[in-house]
Amino acid sequence: MSPALETVLAKAGLQVSPDEFLALVTDAARRLAPPHPEPATYFTPDQQAALTDVGLDLSPAGPSDAKPRTRTVVAHAVLRDSALTVNEAARQLQVDTSRIRHRLGVGRLVGWKDRGSWRLPAWQFAGTGVLPGLETVLAEIPSDQPALVVAAFMTTLQEDLPVDGKPATPRDWLLAGGDPRRVATLASMLGTPA
Helix, strand or coil: CCHHHHHHHHHCCCCCCHHHHHHHHHHHHHHHCCCCCCHHHHCCHHHHHHHHHCCCCCCCCCCCCCHHHHHHHHHHHHHHHHCECHHHHHHHHCCCHHHHHHHHHCCCCCCEEECCEEEECHHHEECCEECCCHHHHHHHCCCCCCHHHHHHHHCCCEEEEEECCEEECHHHHHHCCCCHHHHHHHHCCCCCCC
16 A cells, blocks of 8 residues: 555544545445536535535536546545544543433534444544534534535635634634634525525
8 A cells, every 4th residue: 555645644633544545435436426426416506505615616527527526525535534433522522422422412513424323523622622612603504514514614714714814714713712603603604605
């Protein structure tokens, strides 16, 4: 296996072997999209606008242009691979697994079911706690927004959230002590046409 891929995975903090990562990508590619998808047809107009706003390319792909499909498949694979299980989240937060399930149920954590088990995106955790202001932000995210859209929003630089004079991601803004209501206001517009 390529030492370069091992290095990239290690730098990204993904605790998976190159073979496992490639298997995840292959599986995601098989499950997520046909070979020549019309990505926009899978989403409502509001969802299309939200996905486009966070940088996903929804233009039709042909045999000679696999990049949009590849980027989306890789983004899904990374989101899934970096997500925590209920047990991992409970260990990180130093609580019982029932507390994690309760927080998922009342919207204090976000996650999705994958083959019958919860997966919780890593972006919402910080050390042995959750991201400061997380509940405020989650309360404003429209319920129809896919996990990949929310993850992309939380990890994409936003001009409206400067830290030290430079655009910051919503996650970095919150970690720097920024007002969660500003992130919540931006998050509430996910899926809204610009």
